[in-house]
Amino acid sequence: MKFDTVIIGGGLAGLVAGISLQRKGQNTAIVSTGQNALHFFSGSFESLQEAPPEMHSLFEEAGIRLHYREGVRLMPLGTFRPSCLSLEDISLFPSEKFARKVLVVNFMGYHDFFSSFLAEGLEKQGMQCRIRFLNLPELEKLEQSPSEMRSVQIARTMDRIWEKVVQEVRILLKDEDAVLLPQVFGLQDTSVPGRIKQGIPAQVVFCGTLPPSVPGIRTQMLLKRRYEVLGGTYLMGDEALEAHVHDGVVHSIRTKNLDSHYLEGSHFILASGGFFSKGLRSNPFSIYEPVFGLDVEYNPDRNAWYDKAFAADQPYMGYGVKTDAQLHALADGIPLKNLYAIGSILGQTHPELGSAAGLAIRSALEVSAQIKK
Template sequence: MIREERQFTVDLAVIGSGLAGFAASIFAINRGIRTAQIGNTGAVAYTTGYLDLFGRLAADQLLDDPWRGLRQLAASQPQHPLARVTEAEVRAAFDEFVAFLTEAGVPYGQAGERNVMALTPAGTIKPTLCVPSTMQGGVDALAARARCLIVDFRGLRGFSARQVVANLRQEWPQLRAEQLVFPGMEHGELYPEVMARSLEVPACREELAARIRDVLGDADVVGLPAILGMHHPHLVMAEMERLIGRPLFEIPTMPPAVPGIRLREMFEQVFPTRGLTLIPQQKVDAVRFADEAVRLSLADSYGPIAISAQTVILATGRFLSGGLLASFDGISEPLIGLPVTQPPSREGWFREQYMDKEGHPVHTAGIVTDADFRPLSAEGGPYDRRLFAAGLILAHQDWIRGRCGAGIALASAFRAVDAVGRELARSGGQSGKHQSAEGRRDV
C-alpha cells in the first residue's frame, strides 16, 4: 500500500532535537515564526540538567566568572562560536530559554554573574551557570557547608552517597551518607526514570519520606539522586520536603538521566500547544534547496512526510547525535554534505593522552559559518542564504573541555533565529504571524 504523503509548509524548519534545536524552536515560537522541528531526540537525554555557559578557559583553570571568560575567549579564540556573539545576546538567550522552561513546568534558576558550583555523582564539583530549581539546594548546601545527608538507593548503579561524601568530606565535614531501599523496589536493579515516575504517586512519596525521616539525624538538608518526579519536579520536591520537614535537593545521576528526559517530555507536550509542528523521533532523509523553498523529506510509520520551509536551522549535533560522521577516511556532514573543517588526517584526531589538558583536535572539527551562522560552502560564501547552523555541529569549539555546550547551543540558536527573522523579512517569505503550521493533506 502506498501511503499518501503528508505535507507541511513552514517558515522555519529546525532539524535536530537537542538543546540547540529546542532553543531555536523556543526563540522562533516567541517571535511568531511558523516553525517545524524534526529530528531524533539525540543527546538531550544525556544532559545532567545543568546549563553550562563557559566553565574552563585555559587548560588548567575552572572559571568562576564565565562572562570574564567570554571576553578572554574573544581575544584568544575569535573563531569560537561564543566569541562571535555579543554578551547581550548570550544573556538574552539564557534568560529567554530559562523563562520558557520555568513557565513550561521545569523551573530553572536564572543566569547570574558567576558560575555556581554544582555537585556531580562522583563527588566532584562542576562550574555551571544555571541549574534546575530542584538542584539549587545542592549548590547552596555546598556553599554553606551545611549539615547535610546524601541518600542513595540499593540497586541504583553509578550513584553512591558514600562516594560523594568520601570525595567532599575534607572540605565539607558535616556531610553524611545513608543507603535506603526504595519503596516497592526492594530487589534488583533500579532505574532513575522508573523511580521518578513512581514518586508521582502520593503513597510512594509518603513511604520514601518516612524512610528518609528515619535516617535524618541532625541533617538540615538532604540530597538525593535526580528522581523527584518526571513532570513538575518542583511540586514533587515541595511535597517531599513537607513530608520530611527538611529542604531537599537533587544530584544528577549517570546519563541517560531524569533531568534530560524531563526536558524532552516537557517539550513534546508543550510545543504542539504553542503551534509548533514537532516530528520528534524521525530523521530527515534529504534536504533539497529548490528556488521557491527548501524541501525536507522523511518518513515515519504512517508514510512519507514532506516539509517545505523558507529557512532551515541545522542543529543535528556532533557524532553522538549523527550530525557529524567520522569514517575511516575523514569527517563528513551526512545530511546536506556541508564541508567540515577538520584535522588533515585521522592521525591528528586525538592526542596521545586521553586527559591531555589541551583536549583533542577532533572536537574542534565542524561546520564553519558566517557571522549569522550560515554554513559556508567550499568556495567560502554561504552554502545557501536560507540555511543556518546552531549548536555543537559548529566548528572551532570544544564544548566538552570548555564546559560550554549549553552556551554554544543557546547563543548560536539565538543569533541564528534572529538571522532567520531578517531573512524571512527580506524575502517576504514570512506568511503571517501566529499562524498555525498544520499539515495539509494533498488528496
C-alpha cells in the same frame, strides 16, 4: 508539506529555536531522531550564567524554572565545579562546604548513584557524612529484574511514592543539616523536588546519577510540550536523509518516514548535534555532515583528531560545520542563504557562543532573531 522553518534535530537547540519562532508567529516543524544530548544533561547550562532575556521567559512559559548564584555545584562523583545557570532543582552553593553534617540517602541495589564517592568528596571539604540505604517495597519489582534499577524506571516509581521517601528520610535524619538524594524525582510532576524540600527539615540537595538524566528528560518533555502547544509540528522518530538545494537556497528535505512528501521551508535550521547524535559522522578518511554535505572544519590527518589522554580536551570535539558570521552554513565555501547551523554541530568553531547547553541556547536564539528580522 510547507513550513516557514524546518528544524532538523529535536534536542535543546532545535526545541529552543522552534519555540522561539512559534512565539513569533511562525509555522515550524522539527525532525527528531529521538536521540539527543538532553538525555545526559547535567541540569546546568555550561558556559551560561545569566539567561538571555528571551530564554528566561521562554523557559518560564514551558514550566522550567532556572536559577543562578555565584559559587559551585556538586558533581555525581563527589567533586565540585563552578556554578552556571541551572535548573531550579540543581543546588548551587556559595562554597564547597555547604553543610556541617550530611545524610547521604541511596536506594538498596541502586548502583547508578555514587553515594560512597559523594561522601568521600564531601568529607574532603570538612563535612561529616552518613550513608543510608532505603529499602522500599515499591522498588522490589524493579529489583527482581537485573537491569531495571536505572534512573528513569526509579523516577517513574518515585513520582508515585515520593512522600514515602520524605517520611523515611525524616526517620533517618538525626542531627544532619543537609540531605543528599539521587536526582530521580519529578520526572512527570515537576512540583515534586520542591515539595520534597519543604517536607524535610534540612537542606535538601539532589545530585546526578548515571544517564539517562531525569532532569534532562523532564526538560526535553516540557520544551516539546510547549512547542506543540504553540502549534509546532514535532516529527518524532524521523530522520532527515537528504536535501534539495538550488542556487545556494535549500528548497526541501526528504525524511525517512515521510519519504516523497518532502518538507519544504523558507528557512532551514540544522540542529542535529555532534557525533553522538549523528549530526557529524566520520570514517577513517573524513569527518562529514551527512544531510547537506556541508563544509566541516577538521584536521584531515586522522591522528590529529584525538589526544592520547582520556581526560584531555579532545580535538575532535572542537570540529564543526563551517558557517559565516550569521551562522549560515557553508557548502563548498559558499553560505547557503536560508540554512543555519546551531548547537553542538558547530563544535568550537564559534567560541564566543560558549559550549554545550550555552552554545545551544545562544545560537538558537540568535538564529531565530535573524530569521524574524
